[in-house]
Amino acid sequence: MSGRHGMNWTHEGVCLPRIVTKETLDAVLNFQIRDDDIVVASFPKTGTNWVAEIAFKILRAAGKTEQTVDSVEFGPMEMKRPTATQPGYVTIADIPSPRLVVTHLPIQLASKGxxxxxxxVKVLVPMRNPKDTAVSTFHFHKKLMPLKGGNPDSVRWEEFAEDFNSGTVPFGDYCDWLTGWWKMRDDPHFLFLKYEDMKKDLLSAVKAIVAFLEVDLDESTIKGIAEASTFNNMKADMDNSKMAERRNIARKGIIGDWKNTFSSKESDLFDSWYEKKLGGTGLTFDFE
Structure with missing residues (x-):
């Protein structure tokens, strides 16, 4: 891989960040998932923290946990965050139930549980249109560069768009990632949530998650959770987080921000890429 891919490596055809090691992948594959685990399986920057926070708020409202996203400093199970001392799976092994487990891995590398x-077991899968996902990932990479001892200006959009399109970004080709998990859409253990749908009607999304988690909450409690989970309210919480990585997560949280970044040529390239990969799967996205 060229210089700009130095922070990544390839395993079984999937591009991964170096903070995900072969040793960790082997451990994660057979990691003991508990019967009452709630999992967020997501490609980075597609609404991971949003969905995780809503799940926590629902569990707290139902009296099932006292934890918050901030109090559970583990991050994705396969990663060792820059400020952490051990990989996520080691930390979550000791967390009391019900646990919230996060993974960014494609389905073929994910824990069998x-x-x-x-x-x-309940698995929540947030999904976001590929263009906004790419732009959000690009800005996130720039913000994280100083934490990794790098220069944010070394990340250029034109190069990044090519990499995203060719799958040479952490966790690989986003369309391949999507189609892998999307095959589980008829399995009752899974709930698929589109970022764009959540933006347009958060209350309905929260109701769907409450029903999926089989939790009994009254209407006013559910409305309160939806209100507290709007992007602006969550961004305020995140920007004030005690964890450096979380302070960098929330940016604009809008649909269609890709138009401020993509050239028409890049847009066409993305169109042909995801139409080829997602065509016939029944998976479609709103882009504005």
């Missing part, structure tokens, strides 16, 4: 869930 998540890719083939048994019993009462």
């Amino acid at each position: 998540i890719s083939k869930p048994q019993n009462k």
Whole structure:
């Protein structure tokens, strides 16, 4: 890989960040998923923290946990965050139930307890249109460069757009990632949530998650959770987080921001890429 891919490596054809090691992948594959685990399986920058926070708020309102996203400093199970001392899976092994487990891995590399869930395991899969995902990932990479000892100006959009399109970004080709998990759409252990739908009607999304988690909450509690989970309210919480990585997560949180970044040529390239990969899957996205 060229210089700009120095922070990544390839495993079984999937591009991964170097903070995900072969040793960790082997450990994660057979990691013991508990019957009451709630999992967020997401490609980075597609609404991971948004969905995780809503799930936590629902569990707290139902009296099932006292934890918050900030109090559970683990991040994705396969990653060792820049400020953490150990990979996420080591940390979450000791967390009391019900646990919230996060993974960014494609389905073929994910823990078997998540890719083939048994019993009462619940897997939430947020999805976002590929163009906004690419732009959001680009800005996130720039923000994280100083944490990794790099220069934010070394990340150029034109190069990044090519990389995203060719799958040479962390966690690989986003369309391949999507189609892998989307195959599980008829499995009752899974709930797929589109970022754009959540932006347009958050209350309905929260209701869907409440029903999926089989939690009994009254209408006013659900409305309160939706209100507290709007992007602007969550951004304020994140910007004030005690974790450096979380302070960098929320940016604009809008649909269609890609138009401020993409050239028409880049837009056409993306169109042909995801139409080829997602065509016939029934998976479509709103781009504005």
